[in-house]
Amino acid sequence: MFIKNTWYVACTEAELDGLGAQPLGRTICNEKMVFFKGPDGRAVAVEDFCPHRGAPLSLGKVCEGKLVCGYHGLEMGCEGKVVHMPGQRVRGFPANKAYAVAQRYGFVWVWPGDQAQADVAKLPTFEFFDNPDWAYSGGLYHVQADYRLMIDNLMDLTHETYVHASSIGQPEIDETPCKTTLENGQVVLQRHMSGIQAPPFWQMAMSANGLDPQAKVDRWQICRFTPPSHIMIDVGVALAGHGGFHAPPEVKAYSVVVDFITPETETSHWYHWGMARQFKPQDEALTARIREGQGKIFSEDMQMLQLQQANILRWPDRPLLMLNIDSGGVQSRRIIEQLLAQEQTTGVPA
Ligand code: FES
Numbered sequence: 205m206f207i208k209n210t211w212y213v214a215c216t217e218a219e220l221d222g223l224g225a226q227p228l229g230r231t232i233c234n235e236k237m238v239f240f241k242g243p244d245g246r247a248v249a250v251e252d253f254c255p256h257r258g259a260p261l262s263l264g265k266v267c268e269g270k271l272v273c274g275y276h277g278l279e280m281g282c283e284g285k286v287v288h289m290p291g292q293r294v295r296g297f298p299a300n301k302a303y304a305v306a307q308r309y310g311f312v313w314v315w316p317g318d319q320a321q322a323d324v325a326k327l328p329t330f331e332f333f334d335n336p337d338w339a340y341s342g343g344l345y346h347v348q349a350d351y352r353l354m355i356d357n358l359m360d361l362t363h364e365t366y367v368h369a370s371s372i373g374q375p376e377i378d379e380t381p382c383k384t385t386l387e388n389g390q391v392v393l394q395r396h397m398s399g400i401q402a403p404p405f406w407q408m409a410m411s412a413n414g415l416d417p418q419a420k421v422d423r424w425q426i427c428r429f430t431p432p433s434h435i436m437i438d439v440g441v442a443l444a445g446h447g448g449f450h451a452p453p454e455v456k457a458y459s460v461v462v463d464f465i466t467p468e469t470e471t472s473h474w475y476h477w478g479m480a481r482q483f484k485p486q487d488e489a490l491t492a493r494i495r496e497g498q499g500k501i502f503s504e505d506m507q508m509l510q511l512q513q514a515n516i517l518r519w520p521d522r523p524l525l526m527l528n529i530d531s532g533g534v535q536s537r538r539i540i541e542q543l544l545a546q547e548q549t550t551g552v553p554a
């Protein structure tokens with residue numbers, strides 16, 4: 205079960221543009237959808253089902269803003285109504301569910317649930333998109349694991365020491381306790397390390413920002429979970445003794461790890477990952493380098509999560525432990541459960 209009366213990232217605008225006349229079939233929250241561009245060039249989505257004989261419309265082609273079924277040529281309009289079929293009258297044809305779709309920050313967002321409740325005012329806002337003071341880049345992984353395993357992963361960064369030993373891991377993460385709090389429906393987990401050596405990824409970022417990579421630093425990780433499944437992580441290092449997270453920009457390298465986690469099925473999800481940074485935002489070579497480094501780091505997570513999911517499926521009755529390091533994930537899951545229960549009873553999430 206998924207929270208459905210909410211916005212999820214479905215794909216990037218670039219992904220849809222890159223397909224040309226091909227529509228994009230994508231399952232989100234167990235609903236098979238097909239995305240394409242309507243006559244005005246805006247992204248739209250309908251059920252990926254042809255009312256004629258049930259073929260997936262995503263195998264068809266987009267022609268003048270209509271989706272033409274690849275089996276016998278039925279033409280679907282952007283509101284889910286059949287507009288034409290060769291040699292047939294289509295007036296009585298059943299309509300498809302059409303999904304509310306919005307475009308913001310280079311992403312295509314979809315509202316899978318009750319369409320009457322879809323409201324662009326409920327889209328999340330972020331200061332770092334469409335902002336010349338920030339640079340952003342990212343990518344997409346299709347992960348064969350329950351989306352909540354990704355939330356667990358991102359809300360407990362002690363795994364960095366082991367999974368990402370060569371880039372961002374370091375023993376001080378394990379040795380520094382973290383604090384979890386609830387703030388306005390957000391779960392916030394933070395860890396602050398003082399007077400340490402920066403790990404390789406952050407040494408690279410320090411050099412890029414004109415700082416001595418060997419200097420002692422204060423390092424922070426502040427993970428923020430917002431339902432249904434967005435996680436923003438403030439990460440960075442500052443020269444030791446300047447206030448850490450609050451240090452002035454010239455003595456730190458600072459970024460936000462951006463995670464939009466969209467459930468596909470109970471055991472798979474779409475993971476839109478990225479990094480927004482405030483230092484040297486015009487440096488495109490640095491943006492590319494960070495993207496490559498981050499992509500490698502997240503592929504390490506993906507491998508772990510997929511094998512973890514396979515193990516959990518193999519041993520479905522084995523209880524899993526909940527330790528203090530798991531509190532960020534546990535509290536995030538609790539919020540998801542509460543919203544799900546509320547949506548089941550009232551049809552409206554909090
Ligand atoms: S199944 Fe789509 S037109 Fe026949």
Ligand SMILES: [Fe+2]
Pocket residue numbers: 357363364367368501502505
């Ligand atoms: Fe990780």
